[in-house]
Amino acid sequence: MRRRALGAISAAVALTLPWVAVWGAIDLLPWLTTAILPGPVYEAPAALHGLSTLATVIVTGLAVLGAAFLLAWAAETAEKDVPQAFAIAVLAVLAVAPEYAVDALYAWNAGQFAGTPRGAEAGNLAVANMTGANRILIGIGWAGVALFTIFRAGSSTDPAVERRSGFLSDVVILDREIGLEVVFLLIATLWAFLVPLNGGIDLFDMLFLVGLYVCYIAVILRGEVEPDMDHVGVPAYLQSFSKSRRIATVVLLFAFSGAMIFTAVEPFAHGLEDLGESVGIPSFFMIQWIAPLASEAPELIVVVYLVNKARSTAGFNALISSKLNQWTLLIGTLVVVHSLALGRYGVLAFDFKQSAEIWLTAAQSFFAIALLIRFEISVKEAVTLLTLFTSQVFLEFLIIRELVALPLSSTDILLAYSVIYIVLGTALFVRRRRAFARLIRRTAGTVGDAMPIGGDRPHSVDD
Numbered sequence: 001m002r003r004r005a006l007g008a009i010s011a012a013v014a015l016t017l018p019w020v021a022v023w024g025a026i027d028l029l030p031w032l033t034t035a036i037l038p039g040p041v042y043e044a045p046a047a048l049h050g051l052s053t054l055a056t057v058i059v060t061g062l063a064v065l066g067a068a069f070l071l072a073w074a075a076e077t078a079e080k081d082v083p084q085a086f087a088i089a090v091l092a093v094l095a096v097a098p099e100y101a102v103d104a105l106y107a108w109n110a111g112q113f114a115g116t117p118r119g120a121e122a123g124n125l126a127v128a129n130m131t132g133a134n135r136i137l138i139g140i141g142w143a144g145v146a147l148f149t150i151f152r153a154g155s156s157t158d159p160a161v162e163r164r165s166g167f168l169s170d171v172v173i174l175d176r177e178i179g180l181e182v183v184f185l186l187i188a189t190l191w192a193f194l195v196p197l198n199g200g201i202d203l204f205d206m207l208f209l210v211g212l213y214v215c216y217i218a219v220i221l222r223g224e225v226e227p228d229m230d231h232v233g234v235p236a237y238l239q240s241f242s243k244s245r246r247i248a249t250v251v252l253l254f255a256f257s258g259a260m261i262f263t264a265v266e267p268f269a270h271g272l273e274d275l276g277e278s279v280g281i282p283s284f285f286m287i288q289w290i291a292p293l294a295s296e297a298p299e300l301i302v303v304v305y306l307v308n309k310a311r312s313t314a315g316f317n318a319l320i321s322s323k324l325n326q327w328t329l330l331i332g333t334l335v336v337v338h339s340l341a342l343g344r345y346g347v348l349a350f351d352f353k354q355s356a357e358i359w360l361t362a363a364q365s366f367f368a369i370a371l372l373i374r375f376e377i378s379v380k381e382a383v384t385l386l387t388l389f390t391s392q393v394f395l396e397f398l399i400i401r402e403l404v405a406l407p408l409s410s411t412d413i414l415l416a417y418s419v420i421y422i423v424l425g426t427a428l429f430v431r432r433r434r435a436f437a438r439l440i441r442r443t444a445g446t447v448g449d450a451m452p453i454g455g456d457r458p459h460s461v462d463d
Contacts, residue, residue, distance in 0.1 A: 005237035009073070015066030016260050018059045022051070023263050053274045060268035061297075067260035068301035074253035075302075075318075076235035081247060090254065099133050099295040100330060101266060107334045107348055111341025120349070123200070125287055126334055127354040131361040133292035134326055138368045139389025140293075141300055141319050146172050146382035149307050149315070160313060168380040175313040176375050176442070181320045183443040184216045186369050188327045192362040196355035200347040201335045209332035213325060222450035268294050282400055289393065320372075327365065356414035363421035364389070370428035374435045384424075392417045 051059070075090065106126035113119035149172045150161055162171050188209060195205055238249055272294050276286045299322055306315035338348040367388075371381045395413050398404045408416070429436060 002237060005234045008234050009070070012066040012069040012073075016063045016256075019063035019260065019264050022059060053271050053278075056267055057271035057275065060264040060271065063260050063264040064268060064297055065301060067257040067264070068297075068299075069305065070253050070257040071261070072302040072305045073234045073238065074250050074257065076306075076314075077238040077246065077253075078250045079235075080239045081243065081250075099129075099292065099326065100333070101262060102291060102295060103130050103133075103330060103334060104337045107337040108341040110348060111338040111343075111346065114342055114346065120351070123338075123348055123350050124354050125284075126348065127350045127357060128284065128288040129292055130326070130330055130334070131354075131357040132288035133296060134323065134361045135364055135389060136289070136292050136296055137299075137319065137323050137326065138364055139386060141296065141303065141322075142316075142368055142377070143382040143386035143389070144300075145303050145307055145315055145319060146377045147379065147386075148304060150379055152308065162376075164378075168383060169378055171376040171378045172316070174316055174372065174375040174377070178313070178317050178320055178372075179375070179439050179443050180216070180219065180446050181317065181324055182369055182372055183439065184212060185320060185324045185327065185365065188212055188324065189362050189365040189369065192327065192331070192358060192365070195331070196350075196358050198347065200349035201331060201338075202347045203335065203345065206332040206335050209328040213328040213332075216324065216328075219447055219450040265295050265297070268297075285397060285400060323365070353411045353414070356411050356418070360392075360414045360418045360421070363418040363425070367421040367425035367428070370425040370432070373428070373432045373439060388417065388420065 078090070103126050106122045106129060109122035110119050110126060113122060149158065150170050160173050162173050164170055191205070191208055191212075195201060198204075238246060241249060270291070272286075272290045276290050281290075299318065303315040303318050306318065335346075335348050339345045368385060371377050371385070392413065395406075396410045399406060399408070399410045399413065
């Protein structure tokens, strides 16, 4: 086991080495020589600066792939010492850190160039990138992983897959412990519908959404550690270390993989944007869809890895946790970055089209949560989620490129799909109201156990 584990770790690290060399030569060494050593500043060889767009995409893409595996192994290993939900929450934050960086850049530019067309455009781009990332996470992430779980080789032995009679009726059964994340995500989603009403992301959005995430972390930190979980491969080998060595290894893997993802995804995303624009795809469309797809790549790779190990619940938990921190921390902190660049408090404003983008993203989230109320998702539901997402993006692309003549604008399309999601979601909530009531009671019990008032610890309500 030791040899195979070390071989796997070495292979993953090897994937990151080309980017380590490029990044180190272009960014790290000049900074070190300036900060530490006297004398002339180190300059990278011209060949490194001359990497083609395709070469940049390949080098950074390999680094993201290798780092994603290291990140997954670190999270699985950490489950021996911390609650699984907390380990996955850390994994989710690190995996979507590049998305934070891209959005923070646009929010910063909106503050620096406030009052100008460039500042207004940057504010719109911050929202477009954020909403695109969130819709990709559900439309491709949740739906795609559900379908992959059911149709992958070996799914017949996965306890999370249940075969049922009827057309597209097979389901993925989810662990009821993710009910906490589902309820917190629902609360964040309902608040998101209100965000555009004040003309932008403001202080109240920051206080509520960031506060909600802090509350969630406080609850899961009180959860129980599951040391007896059966792991194989690299996590099993790393968990055999002594506690101090194991913790040091986990921290090192988190730090290294986080650094690789944080530094590589931005040039990876920009490279994809350049490749797209070279074949005529509009830049705004690229920023909303291709850049977020690149920034979500580490997380999707991690989830596919977990599902392929028959850890479907952990995979979905990672996706839901990522959606929760993007829908709370990402939105809430944008106004902080914007205000810092502005030099005073200021609302991160956006136009009506971006308001429609937020409403559509919230509506999609509302419908997706309704699908999970019974802790299962069927092939039919996953296909519906994927079809709604892809058809909206395709229609908007056709309208933007003026490839079809429709009596609707792209904003009208966003609002129409928002209504469809809300109607479908509301119908599911009504139909599954008893399951929803049980979910709320169970979550209230979990929160009460984790944060008792007056020293009393109420018992969790089980289904």
